């Protein structure tokens with residue numbers, strides 16, 4: 578079974594492609610993704626450059642004439658909350674998604690090529706299902722977010738993304754011990770906090786990321 582696209586013939590079942598130029602016949606996930614993968618979830622701990630990746634990807638798409646809508650959940654209502662900002666200094670205004678807002682209604686009549694969502698862990702699971710629906714109808718959706726909270730429990734929005742996305746990719750960050758950081762760590766007064774509300778906005782707690790062992794053993 579194969580699909581003929583504008584410039585390529587792609588063998589679907591065998592996951593190999595025949596590029597019209599190269600006749601390479603190798604496994605070609607890039608071309609396969611063009612056909613079947615539309616809802617992406619890029620996940621990582623705090624400090625893994627999710628927002629920077631989001632903004633750079635947005636810039637690249639727009640440079641190629643794609644219409645991009647940048648959005649983020651409105652969980653944080655402090656001043657400047659409607660901006661996606663990376664530690665590297667990039668920033669762009671984003672449309673806020675309220676917890677009870679339909680994303681499909683928000684973009685009705687706009688026909689974007691691409692929807693990009695930062696802080697996607699704060700989406701409601703039914704909003705993720707809406708993104709799935711939009712992806713099924715030809716809009717490419719890129720979500721960036723945390724996998725789990727400071728207690729190592731998955732955010733409901735992230736869990737739903739893992740369940741229904743076409744492609745998930747980890748953005749990696751390093752623990753101070755040199756291992757891969759996998760845990761988002763909440764701490765206060767120099768000590769790791771292991772319990773409490775999943776979402777606290779504007780509290781005195783601070784956050785960092787550690788590997789599981791450093792987190793478990795309380796090594797900040």
Ligand SMILES: [Zn+2]
Nearest residue numbers: 752754788791
């Ligand atoms: Zn560590």
